[in-house]
Amino acid sequence: MSKIIKLKKGLDLRLVGEAEKTLDTLAMSEYYAVYPTDFEGVTPKLLVKVGDKVKAGTPLFFNKYKQEVLFSSPVSGEVSAINRGEKRKVLSVVVKADAVQEYENFEIKPLEKCSSEDVKSVLLSAGLWPMIIQRPYGIIADPADTPKAIFVSGFDSAPLAPDMNFVLKDQLDNLRKGMDVMAKLTAGKVHLSLNAEALGELNKVENAEKHLFQGPHPAGNVGVQIHHIDPISKGEMVWTVGVQDLAIIGRLFNTGKVDMTKIVALTGGEAEKPRYVQVIAGAPVADVVGAQKAEVRIINGNVLTGKTVAYDGYVGFYNNQITMISDNSEYEMLGWAKPVRSKRFSVSKSYFSWLCPKKRYNLDTHLNGGPRAFVVTGLYEQYLPMDIYPLYLLKAILAEDIDKMENLGIYEVVEEDLALCEFVDPSKSEMQEIVRRGINLMIKEN
Amino acid sequence: MDLRKYVDKIKPAFEEGGKFAALHSTFDAFETFLYVPNTRTSKGSHVRDCNDLKRVMIIMVLALMPALIFGMFNVGYQRVDGPEYTILQNFWYGFLKVLPIIIVSYVVGLSIEFASSQIRKEEVNEGFLVTGMLIPMIVPVGTPLWMVALATAFSVVVCKEVFGGTGMNIFNPALVARAFIFFSYTASISGENVWFADNVDGHSGATALSQWADTGATQYSVCDALIGTIPGCIGETSTIAILLGALLLIATGVASWRIMLSVFAGGLAMGLVFNAIGANAYMQVPAWQHLIYGGFAFGAVFMATDPVTAAQTNTGKWIYGFMIGVLAVLIRLVNPGYPEGMMMAILFMNGIAPLIDHYVVDANIRRRNKRVKLAK
Secondary structure (H helix, E strand, C coil): CCCEEECCCCCCCCECCCCEEEEEECCCCCEEEECHHHCCCCCEEECCCCCCEECECCEEEEECCEEEEEEECCCCEEEEEEEECHHHCEEEEEEEECCCCCECCCCCCCHHHCCHHHHHHHHHHHCCHHHEEEECCCEECCCCCCCCCEEEECCCCCCCCCCHHHHCCCCHHHHHHHHHHHHHHCCCCEEEEEECCCCCHHHHCCCCEEEEEECCCCCCCHHHHHHHHCCCCCCCCEEEECHHHHHHHHHHHHHCCCCCEEEEEEECCCCCCCEEEEEECCCEHHHHHCCCCCCEEEEECCCCCCEEECCCCECCCCCCEEEEEECCCCCEECHHHCCCCCCCCCCCCCCCHHHCCCCCECCCCECCCCCCCCCCCCCHHHHCCCCCCHHHHHHHHHCCCHHHHHHCCHHHCCHHHHHHHHHHCCCCCCHHHHHHHHHHHHHHHC | CHHHHHHHHHHHHHCCCCCCHHHHHHHHHHHHHHEECCCECCCCCCCCCCCCHHHHHHHHHHHHHHHHHHHHHHHHHCCCCCCCCCHHHHHHHHHHHHHHHHHHHHHHHHHHHHHHHHHHCCCCCCHHHHHHHHHHHCCCCCCCHHHHHHHHHHHHHHHHHHHCCCCCCCCCHHHHHHHHHHHHCHHHCCCCCCCCCCCCCCCCCCCHHHHHHHHCCCCCCHHHHHHCCCCCCCCCCCHHHHHHHHHHHHHHCCCCHHHHHHHHHHHHHHHHHHHHHCCCCHHHCCHHHHHCCCCHHHHHHHHCCCCCCCCCCHHHHHHHHHHHHHHHHHHHHHCCCCCCCHHHHHHHHHHHHHHHHHHHHHHHHHHHHHHHHHHC
């Protein structure tokens, strides 16, 4: 076990609505869906039409620009709707689930006899390949590549994030298998980062290079961990995979079936009963959250990086968490001048949140100001535990200066790494969007 | 809440196509001043810190208050002849002299800000809330109002809006306003007559700095300089009041303690160097006294720390601040024309700050590139 990597920069945003450590299992829902928009940079080409019968693991669509990357149905049933938006962009593929689930069968050779090509072909045909994300850029990995190493973050440090030791306590065998599968894909190491203060069950996964991290969010971000373990330089590439996704991959290699069962944490101040819920990926959000409430925002993911999802929407492909917060935003008279705003939180010492470091807040979706030019300095650096100047990187992106972006560390970050900077920004800029714009520009230019 | 209803009622008239659409920015500025808008997050992080630029700026303005209030008192205290006044009477006298300058500065500056925001179709930035308060505090009380108006207009247009508004300017707008008066109307910001209100009969009294420059000694004691009962620009005289503001700025993290500390360190270091040379009486003035006389403390705490025009990296801030201190004392001691050096030192370093940052960031880039070479 290596030494503990201690991070000082960052922030643990303390919100109300942490999931209680009880597990509910959601009964089979009527409909399940896959959102092509969950996959960064993918242009979907459909393989099914409404009325087609599919099994769990049957491909629904593929990526037009990387045709071997398939996206499959999480359940068996009948394709009931293909929802399109502007320019006929596919927004979701909905499957009406069978009462009794059927699974595609994938022939799995014993791993020791598998080449990396065999492993890739199983993952691709089962539609689990999209779980493997490449860095730089944070997009689905290219099966033709061989990464320098593969990184798995064993904990999530985001606000109200699920405790992965609780989520995965019965998945250790699948995780070990998943690690072995990953080892086939890289000539380098497979790294697993753990929370030094809560090693828990995941510490029992032996077949990975373990690293211990200590410190506030974003210590759990895999990008931050990579930066401290073995940073990505120009021309290098690593892959990452979510730890619960890794268990699903392991399950495929243990059983030969695509079983997208996973556990999501239902969290947030507006959640009726914050707890852990076992679902199949793509399950209806409504079935997880219960009765509909007015003026509540439901988020696929956490409050910093998640996507807003409608009440009649579905659990996202990569999500391990659903957060519900108040979306009721009011005018606040002279709010900016009040000495104390007890319901709101600020890292600034000009408010008094710092006097009650243990207090939990029920934050709403209020922007708390209007967009401005960048004015303050020295603030953002405190929330990005990397050797990167966030403001200079963002300005390079805004100026579309490719050289500068490269020099200032665009290869090492994705949106989530700048999410805290965005949260604390008194200029209310959209940093995560700027980062994605920069990454897309890099992809286009390379 | 009735006020809110009233605002909502008149709001449509200021929207695009409304009767007063040309005043949209102005309306928006007043509305968001009265009410934190109910805008909700649409992209990125769903929750946000409740800190905004209005808050940052109002803390700056609050931090200026001790120095301003004392400055008003001091205007009365320094007034030309007349019956003995009480503290309150002195303050009231000064208040009436200073208030018009503040009003002129805000009205002129904000009008230009509102107009240019309207043209750029942006929300009005809060930057001028601070600038508008700083300008009156760094001019002598005898400065004619038309001059204040002209200088403010020049600074907002040429130093700020031309570069794209708050956050984009290179030079500190308040100092540019002062520099404008200094270079255009030198006589009215220097000499011995400008430090007193209603100075019709040519009452004269030199500031400590010009006495230093002349003889190497000053009639004003260290104690006077700490308290501030000496002639000088309206807000700059009281070291204690300025330090009170500094405490607030440092405690709230609104201004950089690194810059403040390094400006003082730089000034002290340069003063010690000149003490060692000791070629004339002025150079023999104890180094630490430079920090409490003249505009040094005010510049270090309120002007050098402007985040937009200062260095932006932490390492850069140390260098930037230290150089301001060094230059300010250097200019004071070796320039024969004008006894104060703080304004020129800060403006000069405003111009150099991006260069300093460039080298600091460049070091980061080199670290990254070195990694690439190691990997190969």
